[in-house]
Amino acid sequence: MRTMFDATGMLTKSLLSATPDADPDSDDGAQQRYRTIFISDVHLGTPGCQAAALLDFLRAHPSDKLYLVGDMVDGWQLRRRWFWPQSHNDVVQKLLRRARKGCQVIYVPGNHDEFAREFIGHQFGGIEVVSEAVHTTADGRQLWVIHGDYFDAVVQCARWLAYVGDNLYEFTLKLNRYLNSLRARLGLPYWSLSAYLKHKVKSALNYVTDFEVAVASEARRRGHQGVVCGHIHRAEMRDINGILYCNDGDWVESRTALVEHFDGTLELVHWSPGNEVPNRAHAAAAPQLTEGVTA
Ligand SMILES: [Mn+2]
Numbered sequence: 001m002r003t004m005f006d007a008t009g010m011l012t013k014s015l016l017s018a019t020p021d022a023d024p025d026s027d028d029g030a031q032q033r034y035r036t037i038f039i040s041d042v043h044l045g046t047p048g049c050q051a052a053a054l055l056d057f058l059r060a061h062p063s064d065k066l067y068l069v070g071d072m073v074d075g076w077q078l079r080r081r082w083f084w085p086q087s088h089n090d091v092v093q094k095l096l097r098r099a100r101k102g103c104q105v106i107y108v109p110g111n112h113d114e115f116a117r118e119f120i121g122h123q124f125g126g127i128e129v130v131s132e133a134v135h136t137t138a139d140g141r142q143l144w145v146i147h148g149d150y151f152d153a154v155v156q157c158a159r160w161l162a163y164v165g166d167n168l169y170e171f172t173l174k175l176n177r178y179l180n181s182l183r184a185r186l187g188l189p190y191w192s193l194s195a196y197l198k199h200k201v202k203s204a205l206n207y208v209t210d211f212e213v214a215v216a217s218e219a220r221r222r223g224h225q226g227v228v229c230g231h232i233h234r235a236e237m238r239d240i241n242g243i244l245y246c247n248d249g250d251w252v253e254s255r256t257a258l259v260e261h262f263d264g265t266l267e268l269v270h271w272s273p274g275n276e277v278p279n280r281a282h283a284a285a286a287p288q289l290t291e292g293v294t295a
Contacts, residue, residue: 031060035138036260040069040147040230041250043112044088045078048173048252051087057257057271058094066103067135068095068127069230069248070110070147077112077170099126106133110147110231134224139264141225143246144218148231151214169194173252192253208234212247216240228258237268 043049077083099105105127109116119129133145176193183191211232219227226244235249235256246266249256255271 030062034061034063034259035262035264036065036067036135037061037063038067038069038145038228038246038248038258039251040110040248041071041233041252042091043071043074043077043250043252044091045074045083046170046173046252047083047177048170049074049088050251050255051085051091053255053271054251055087055090055094057255058091058098061259062098063103063259065135066095066098066105067133067145067228068105068107069145069228070108070149071112071230071250072107072110073113073116075113075115095127096125104128106130106145108133108145108147111149111152135228137260137264137266138262141244141264142223143226143228143244144222144224145228146215148211148215148229148247151211151218152231176253195253208232212236212245213240216243216245219243219245235268235270237266 039054042051042054044051095105107116107124107127107129108131109120109129116129117131120131122129135143135145137143172194179193180190183189215227215229220241220243224243226246228246228248230248230250232247233250233253234247235254235258236245236247237258238245244266246258246268248258249268249270257269257271258266259269260266
């Protein structure tokens with residue numbers, strides 16, 4: 001555990017030495033306000049984290065409520081190698097400022113930021129740390145909010161296996177960055193290797209479906225109308241046996257968030273690089289996403 005304390009110590013030091021954000025307290029550039037935003041799997045502290053894109057998204061979209069659905073900081077990676085650029089600080093500063101400005105920010109730690117689970121029941125600069133939450137939509141639906149790693153048999157049963165998987169995943173992301181810098185030089189658009197690979201192996205493993213069904217079943221058992229989770233880096237919104245299953249995706253590959261409009265309508269949004277307006281998450285880039293499900 002000692003290394004973890006070293007990591008959090010360095011993190012604290014970095015945050016304290018943070019330079020102020022360029023656009024303090026302004027919602028300049030705000031495009032659309034949402035009632036609620038759910039984001040997860042940002043993995044601050046890793047080179048794969050798309051912090052700049054997330055900052056753009058947050059600037060463009062103020063909200064009354066913001067749920068941080070776990071794996072916000074990647075303690076597993078930071079323990080191995082310290083990586084904390086300014087843009088990652090800026091995300092933390094942005095979240096703290098948002099809380100200070102009256103947005104209710106709720107943080108449900110995941111497995112990669114499990115160090116934060118020690119602080120469940122406490123507040124940090126107005127950010128509430130909880131193990132799970134129940135969100136009531138404007139139209140009265142109760143959504144269970146969890147990270148989702150509890151349902152991950154791999155993480156639960158054999159942690160070392162999860163670490164191996166994590167290394168492989170990191171390698172894929174590295175390869176992905178290399179391929180895409182090559183593609184960019186050739187004038188080709190961005191293409192996600194790991195998203196492609198995950199798609200390919202899905203039918204073989206059926207892991208994603210098992211995860212989704214397990215999470216939805218537990219939400220039903222607890223008497224909720226739906227569930228919001230992250231963890232598997234696969235944005236989704238669909239009905240599973242009468243339960244609305246929502247996965248807000250990630251900010252490593254897909255740059256997705258789940259948002260609630262003021263009438264209670266839920267929507268998955270995909271933040272495209274260079275785009276001022278988020279595309280509705282569907283079509284070619286991510287065929288598994290459904291648009292505007294309100295069930
Ligand atoms: Mn996770």
